[in-house]
Structure formats: structure tokens, C-alpha cells
Amino acid sequence: MNVVTAIGEARDRIRAARAEGKRIGFVPTMGYLHRGHLELVEISKRHSEYQVMSIFVNRIQFNDPKDFSSYPKDLQRDLDLARAAGVDLVFTPDEGEMYRNNLTTVDVSLLTDHLCGASRPGHFKGVFTVVSKLFNIIQPDVSIFGQKDIQQAVSIEKMVFDLNFPVKMIIAPTVREQDGLAMSSRNKHLDAEKRRNSVCIYRSLKRAEELLVSGETDSGRIRSAMEKTVLEGSPDRIDYISIVDYASLQPVERVSGKSVIAVAVFFGSTRLIDNMIIEFEGGGIKCVY
Amino acid sequence: MNVVTAIGEARDRIRAARAEGKRIGFVPTMGYLHRGHLELVEISKRHSEYQVMSIFVNRIQFNDPKDFSSYPKDLQRDLDLARAAGVDLVFTPDEGEMYRNNLTTVDVSLLTDHLCGASRPGHFKGVFTVVSKLFNIIQPDVSIFGQKDIQQAVSIEKMVFDLNFPVKMIIAPTVREQDGLAMSSRNKHLDAEKRRNSVCIYRSLKRAEELLVSGETDSGRIRSAMEKTVLEGSPDRIDYISIVDYASLQPVERVSGKSVIAVAVFFGSTRLIDNMIIEFEGGGIKCVY
Numbered sequence: 001m002n003v004v005t006a007i008g009e010a011r012d013r014i015r016a017a018r019a020e021g022k023r024i025g026f027v028p029t030m031g032y033l034h035r036g037h038l039e040l041v042e043i044s045k046r047h048s049e050y051q052v053m054s055i056f057v058n059r060i061q062f063n064d065p066k067d068f069s070s071y072p073k074d075l076q077r078d079l080d081l082a083r084a085a086g087v088d089l090v091f092t093p094d095e096g097e098m099y100r101n102n103l104t105t106v107d108v109s110l111l112t113d114h115l116c117g118a119s120r121p122g123h124f125k126g127v128f129t130v131v132s133k134l135f136n137i138i139q140p141d142v143s144i145f146g147q148k149d150i151q152q153a154v155s156i157e158k159m160v161f162d163l164n165f166p167v168k169m170i171i172a173p174t175v176r177e178q179d180g181l182a183m184s185s186r187n188k189h190l191d192a193e194k195r196r197n198s199v200c201i202y203r204s205l206k207r208a209e210e211l212l213v214s215g216e217t218d219s220g221r222i223r224s225a226m227e228k229t230v231l232e233g234s235p236d237r238i239d240y241i242s243i244v245d246y247a248s249l250q251p252v253e254r255v256s257g258k259s260v261i262a263v264a265v266f267f268g269s270t271r272l273i274d275n276m277i278i279e280f281e282g283g284g285i286k287c288v289y
Numbered sequence: 290m291n292v293v294t295a296i297g298e299a300r301d302r303i304r305a306a307r308a309e310g311k312r313i314g315f316v317p318t319m320g321y322l323h324r325g326h327l328e329l330v331e332i333s334k335r336h337s338e339y340q341v342m343s344i345f346v347n348r349i350q351f352n353d354p355k356d357f358s359s360y361p362k363d364l365q366r367d368l369d370l371a372r373a374a375g376v377d378l379v380f381t382p383d384e385g386e387m388y389r390n391n392l393t394t395v396d397v398s399l400l401t402d403h404l405c406g407a408s409r410p411g412h413f414k415g416v417f418t419v420v421s422k423l424f425n426i427i428q429p430d431v432s433i434f435g436q437k438d439i440q441q442a443v444s445i446e447k448m449v450f451d452l453n454f455p456v457k458m459i460i461a462p463t464v465r466e467q468d469g470l471a472m473s474s475r476n477k478h479l480d481a482e483k484r485r486n487s488v489c490i491y492r493s494l495k496r497a498e499e500l501l502v503s504g505e506t507d508s509g510r511i512r513s514a515m516e517k518t519v520l521e522g523s524p525d526r527i528d529y530i531s532i533v534d535y536a537s538l539q540p541v542e543r544v545s546g547k548s549v550i551a552v553a554v555f556f557g558s559t560r561l562i563d564n565m566i567i568e569f570e571g572g573g574i575k576c577v578y
Contacts, residue, residue, distance in 0.1 A: 007453065104397045104417075104451035111392060128393075129452075136453040162393035163418075164296065164425040 001083045003090045007137050010091045014052065014138060017088070022049035026140030026167075028131060031055040031092075032072040033081045036175035036183035040144040041085045043172050047142040053082050054134055055092040060099070061126030066269075072185055091138070098133065106132045108162070111155040111249045115262050116273065119239050127152055128159055135165050143167050147288070148174040148182045150260055150275045154249060174274070174289055176202070182274045194267040200233025201263050201274045202289075204241070208261050209287045212278060217255045219243040230265055239264035239271060246277065256280075290372045292379045296426050299380045303341065303427060306377070311338035315429030315456075317420060320344040320381075321361040322370045325464040325472035329433040330374045332461050336431040342371050343423055344381040349388070350415030355558075361474055380427070387422065395421045397451070400444040400538045404551050405562065408528050416441055417448055424454050432456050436577070437463040437471045439549055439564045443538060463563070463578055465491070471563045483556040489522025490552050490563045491578075493530070497550050498576045501567060506544045508532040519554060528553035528560060535566065545569075 004010045014024055025048030027040045037053075044051055055078055062068035075092065082090050106128040111117075117124055135143070145153040153171045160169050175183045180202030181195075190198060204226040211222050223241045230238055244251050246258040255278060262275040277288040293299045303313055314337030316329045326342075333340055344367055351357035364381065371379050395417040400406075406413055424432070434442040442460045449458050464472045469491030470484075479487060493515040500511050512530045519527055533540050535547040544567060551564040566577040 011455070100450075102451050103399050104395065104448045106393065106395050106421075106452070108393045132395075133451075133453045136455060139455065159393045161389075162391050162422075163395070164422045166300070166425060166428065 001079070001087055001090065003079060003092060005091075005093050005097060007093065007097060010052075010089065010137060013089055014050070017050040023141040024048055024050050024052060024138065026052045026054070026134070026138045026143040027087075028054045028056075028134050028143070028145075030057045030071065030185065031078050032074060032185035032188075033078045034175075034183045034185065034187075036146055036148065038081060038085045039175045040146060040172055041082075041087060043170060044142060044144045045086065047168070047170070048140075050089070051085075051087045052089045052091060052138050052140065053087045054138070055082075055090060056098065056130070056134075058098075058126060058130040059095060060102075060129065061123050063120045063123050070189075072188055091134075098130070102129075105129050106159065106163075108155045108159050111158055112151070114244060114249060114251060115151045115240060115242055116264060117151065119264070124152070124155060128156065131156055131159070132163070132165075135167055140167055142170060144170045144172055146174060147171050147277065148184065148274065150262060150277070151249060154246065154260075176289070180206075182272070184272065186270055186272065189270040190267055194270070197233035197235070198265075198267055198272055200230050200235070201265055201272055203232075204229040204263060205261060205274060205276045205287075205289060209276065212255060212285050212287065219251070219253050219255060222255070222261070226261070226263070230263065233265075233267075235265045235267055237266040239266060290368070290376055290379065292368060292381060294380075294382050294386060296382065296386060299341075299378065299426060302378055303339070306339040312430040313337055313339050313341060313427065315341045315343070315423070315427045315432040316376075317343045317345075317423050317432070317434075319346045319360065319474065320367050321363060321474035321477075322367045323464075323472045323474065323476075325435055325437065327370060327374045328464045329435060329461055330371075330376060332459060333431060333433045334375060336457070336459070337429075339378070340374075340376045341378045341380060341427050341429065342376045343427070344379060345387065345419070345423075347387075347415060347419040348384060349391075349418065350412050352409045352412050359478075361477055380423075387419070391418075394418050395448065395452075397444045397448050400447055401440070403533060403538060403540060404440045404529060404531055405553060406440065408553070413441070413444060417445065420445055420448070421452070421454075424456055429456055431459060433459045433461055435463060436460050436566065437473065437563065439551060439566070440538060443535065443549075465578070469495075471561070473561065475559055475561065478559040479556055483559070486522035486524070487554075487556055487561055489519050489524070490554055490561060492521075493518040493552060494550060494563060494565045494576075494578060498565065501544065501574050501576065508540070508542050508544060511544070511550070515550070515552070519552065522554075522556075524554045524556055526555040528555060 025044030112124040259278045264273045314333030401413040548567045553562045
């Protein structure tokens with residue numbers, strides 16, 4: 001496995017792989033890898049022959065400087081995990097390599113109005129900008145994003161379409177802990193009690209699924225039931241429980257087409273998110289977590 | 290020469306050329322070609338073996354709908370000129386091929402505050418967005434932009450740097466009519482008298498060069514002298530006469546480093562622009578028009 005910090009060297013190595021006829025798979029990360037990231041690499045391998053992972057904690061997407069400075073880091077462990085997962089190239093630039101007096105931003109309107117966009121001003125613009133940069137540096141054939149960050153995944157999918165990036169995007173289902181908590185680098189901030197209680201988020205999605213399967217389609221009633229379930233975990237604050245249309249990410253009053261139920265909850269100062277995608281198939285309902 | 294309207298077909302043809310080892314040169318245009326555009330193709334040929342030209346009047350960069358609807362068009366003539374110039378592929382999509390419920394925009398801050406950015410709100414965002422799309426569709430090795438649109442050229446240069454587009458950018462000097470008027474598709478809107486008078490713009494740049502060569506560096510005094518020269522052409526309105534730093538495009542009080550003198554003047558409702566780049570070389574001054 002090659003570990004490179006310079007854009008030029010990353011490009012050279014990828015060019016060499018492409019010249020051997022290999023397709024380039026790309027998993028962007030902010031490091032502190034967990035099984036969720038490694039699953040993205042597994043999926044990428046099914047679609048490509050050369051695996052690139054970026055590890056870069058992208059300051060410009062943190063609306064809260066404290067969240068940035070406390071973001072967990074362990075590069076040596078990350079590299080060991082990436083190597084074991086079969087990654088060919090880790091691109092881990094420093095901030096000076098990525099940003100020099102940056103004036104350019106990429107934004108996707110409407111899709112970022114609600115959900116995390118409402119409580120994290122500037123966050124998505126920072127995400128779109130760094131992903132555009134990484135796409136132009138890596139020039140992947142395929143790139144894999146986790147469903148856990150559903151608003152990110154759907155709006156990057158739209159960005160790829162709108163700007164004609166020559167990249168195939170795949171959104172991979174969320175990988176979970178034994179009890180159902182979505183894997184996240186931020187879970188390490190939870191103490192034992194909060195960690196136990198945090199399963200209420202997953203349970204609230206399960207509760208929504210029960211209601212949907214039983215024929216409930218009213219967003220208000222589904223959200224009320226979810227809120228009750230979340231509150232059983234005594235969170236410090238519920239940021240949102242939202243039901244939105246998949247393509248537009250705008251709230252819906254009634255679940256009728258492809259939709260997303262998304263939840264964001266604070267345990268202490270740690271903000272946890274989770275979601276499920278609802279699809280209607282052959283008269284039935286399919287929920288993807 | 291191939292003429293294609295579909296993104297997929299453009300990509301296929303360019304991929305085939307690249308597979309033959311050819312470098313891809315790209316000249317984006319809005320059509321109604323003049324010698325200025327053809328000169329860009331000539332320069333592109335020196336750096337690449339397969340010439341792509343796009344012809345697309347990009348509605349989202351027109352802040353004035355009337356300017357969009359009156360923008361001159363003559364596709365057949367354009368294709369004849371492109372063929373004669375040795376273009377290999379003309380990509381001329383319709384609006385539906387380029388934009389379907391577009392939500393994504395690219396912007397470059399600061400560089401678009403002054404000059405044309407001040408009087409054409411939204412214009413540059415539309416330019417950056419379409420150029421990003423075209424870069425992702427064509428994936429050129431080199432792309433040539435005219436100096437006449439200096440603010441566009443400098444800020445796209447910055448966008449390419451900031452977003453790491455794998456494209457080499459070249460800014461080519463302005464091609465002029467016999468009397469010095471910068472070539473522009475909009476010149477056709479001028480009646481005979483306005484056309485004669487419009488040379489005052491070029492003369493004002495020449496006047497600035499005289500002053501600079503004689504040792505004058507005060508922006509205010511240079512601009513006053515230029516204004517006097519422009520007014521000799523009885524324009525309907527001067528939009529701006531500005532002296533700015535080349536890299537930042539911010540106004541300077543004194544010409545000391547690489548700078549741009551830029552002019553925008555209305556003759557009737559037709560807005561004409563021109564500029565010169567000032568470089569200091571070996572104790573002397575070089576002005577590039």
C-alpha cells in the first residue's frame with residue numbers, strides 16, 4: 001500500500017494504475033476508520049481494481065471549531081486498517097497541500113436547506129468543495145459514500161449529475177454496532193451510559209418501520225412515535241426527526257414515494273445522526289438502514 | 290469534423306481520441322465565431338492533437354435576459370469556420386442536455402467583486418458552473434481562454450487551481466480589428482458611427498501605456514487620462530475604468546506589480562470591454578493587449 005501526501009504523487013500513481021487498465025475506486029474519509037469505512041472499500045472492490053482512500057479532516061466543513069479540534073485522529077491505526085482492507089493508495093494531504101488561499105466553493109441549493117444543513121451552516125459547502133477537489137485529484141471511476149450521511153450522499157449525487165463529474169456514485173447501507181447504533185467516528189465521545197442510551201435512535205427508526213408496515217403514512221404521527229422512542233434514551237437534545245422526499249430532501253406530510261426518515265440527536269455535545277430510506281416495491285414497503 | 294449534441298457521444302469520441310494517445314485541447318465558446326476564437330484554436334493546436342470546441346449560449350450567465358435573447362447566432366457559419374480552423378469535434382448541446390433542474394453552482398469569491406462582476410450580478414457564477422461542467426464532460430488536457438474577458442480568465446485560472454481541475458489553462462492575447470477594437474460577437478450590434486467611435490476604448494489603453502512608459506504610476510491620474518480619451522468617442526456610458534492587481538483583481542492606487550487596466554463602456558445598449566496586462570520586466574514595463 002502506498003501512502004502519499006502530495007497531490008502530484010497521488011496523480012502519478014493513479015495514472016500508472018489506470019495505464020495498467022485498472023478502474024479506480026475511491027472512498028473519501030476523515031480517518032479514525034471503523035467497520036463502516038472498511039465496508040465502503042469492500043463495495044468499491046466489486047466495481048474497480050485499484051482502491052484509493054483519502055484521509056483528510058477537512059476544516060472548512062466544520063461549522064464548529066471545537067468539533068474540528070476534537071475530531072478523533074489515529075493515522076497509524078487507520079493505515080493498518082486500510083492495508084488490511086486491501087487499499088492500494090492512501091492519500092493523506094496536509095491542509096497546506098489542499099488549500100492555498102482558497103476562494104472557490106461548490107454549493108448545491110435546496111437539498112441542503114433542511115436536516116443537517118439547517119443546524120450546520122456552511123458545512124455542506126465545505127463538503128462539496130473538498131469532494132470536488134478530491135474527484136479532480138483522484139479522477140475515480142467509482143466512489144462510495146455511506147448512507148449514514150444521507151444528506152451528504154444525496155446532494156453529492158446531485159452535484160455529480162449537475163456538474164457532469166465522470167464518476168459513478170454508490171451509496172452503501174449503514175454499518176451498525178451489535179445493538180444497532182450506526183458506526184461513527186464520533187461514537188468514541190460517548191461515555192458508557194450515553195453509549196447504552198444512544199440505541200434509542202436506531203429503535204426510533206425501527207418504530208417508524210413498524211408503523212409504515214402497518215399502513216401509517218402520516219408524517220406527523222410517525223414523527224411523534226419516533227420522538228417518544230428517542231426520549232426513552234434521555235438524550236440532551238433532539239436536533240431533528242424529519243421525513244423528507246428522497247430526491248428533493250424537502251419535508252413531506254405523507255409518506256408516498258421514495259423517502260428518507262432522518263434523525264439527529266445530541267448526547268452531551270456529541271451529535272449523532274441516523275436514517276432509513278423508504279422505498280415502495282410491488283405494493284409493499286422496503287426500509288433500508 | 291464531428292458535430293455532437295449529446296454529452297455521452299462527446300465523451301465517447303474524446304475517449305477514442307485519447308486512446309490513440311492524443312492530447313485534448315478545448316476552446317469553449319458561445320458561438321458567433323470571430324478571428325479571436327479561431328486564434329484560440331490555433332494556440333490549442335500547439336499544445337494538443339485533438340481539438341474540441343463547444344458552442345453553447347449559456348443562459349445562466351446572462352444577468353440580462355434581453356442580452357441572452359439578442360445574443361447573435363449562426364451555427365452553420367460557425368461550423369464552417371470551425372472546420373476550416375481544424376477543429377475535430379464541435380460539442381453543441383441544447384439547454385435540456387446541459388441543465389436538468391440544476392441546483393449546483395461554483396463560485397469564486399473576491400475575484401468577482403469588481404470590474405464586470407459589479408455590474409453583472411450572477412454572471413460569473415454562471416460562467417464557473419458551465420465551465421466546470423464542460424471541463425468534466427470534455428476532460429481536456431489544455432483549455433484556451435481569451436484575454437479580452439480578463440476577469441473570466443483570471444478567475445477560471447483560480448478555480449482550476451482551487452478545485453484541482455487536471456487542466457492546463459492558457460490565456461491568449463486579444464485579437465483586434467484593423468483599428469484596434471477588440472473582436473467580440475457583440476460588435477455586430479454597433480451601427481457604423483458607434484463602430485467608428487468605439488476605437489476610443491483601445492486608444493484609452495494606448496494612452497495608459499504612454500503614461501506608464503513615461504513613468505506615471507498613479508492609478509487616479511492614469512484613469513483620468515483614459516476617461517478623457519474614452520469620452521472623445523462619445524460613448525453612452527462608461528461602466529468602469531479600473532486598475533487592479535492581476536492575481537487578486539482588487540483595485541490598486543499605484544501600479545507597481547503585475548496589474549490589469551480594464552475598461553467597460555456602453556455604446557447604446559451594447560457593452561464593450563477591453564483590457565491590457567502590465568508586467569514589469571528588467572526595469573521596464575511591458576503591456577500585453
